Amino acid sequence: MEVAEIKVSYSNNNVERIKVTNSQILYNLVVKQWDLDLIEFQEEVKIVLLNRANIVLGIYEMSKGGTSGTVVDIKIILGIALKCNASNIVITHNHPSGALEPSEPDKLITKKLKEACRILDLNLLDHLIITRQGYYSFSDNCIL
Template sequence: MKVNEIKVSYKQRIPSRQWPKISGSQDTAALLYERWDQDTIALYETFKVAILNNGNRVKAIIELSHGGMTGAIVDVRLLFGIVLKVAGTGIILSHNHPSATLTPSQADRQITEKIRKAGAILDIRLLDHIILAPDGSHYSFADEGIL
């Protein structure tokens, strides 16, 4: 009987001492905003995830999806598959609101809670969810006490 074989590997190309350290939502928002496509931030929503180690250093930022002007689909299985592959212990969710409205929608709150619960089962901490506006201003779920 034949079955597929799976091999998991991780190649660290940047020394961990060079990874950016996150100490709050201001650091996170600035880091994410500088890596956002400025040509599309006011056009459509993009959902990104910062993957952190136990020392709150950013191992990677992954663009998980981009959608339309009012939403982006988030596949939680894909998100955690990537986080587990790079041995992340914490995550920070982020997406932009092209409208520049920083208030989270009900859908934003629901996906945040769904991801928080899934992460808790896997011992992966959800540290924050940042909503970015095209001008660089942001909303932090952690700062607002939602997480």
């Protein structure tokens, strides 16, 4: 009987060292990762992975969904963060409707992810909802 081999790798070829100190820097960074023609069409989730000094290690494109939702799998988020040796993470997603207020499911997944991160000694620094016009920061609004 054969068992599948599991490989874990880490590589940081990030030439530009971007330090995140506030939500505006995060927004400016992640909005560049979206196709602005699709930002009002299809919901997507991306994870920003940072080291302990809040230097960006990279951005992981987690999921693409439909016009009103997409999958946010906490196990995948945590697995990616651990594989990248991240200490801090930020979850970002767009609202195709253009609404910047978080929905109840947005609040629930943030709460669950924060608790899961705490158990693994990771920090969930923020959850950004982005649109073409701006962003909403859970951290800035004291609901993280």
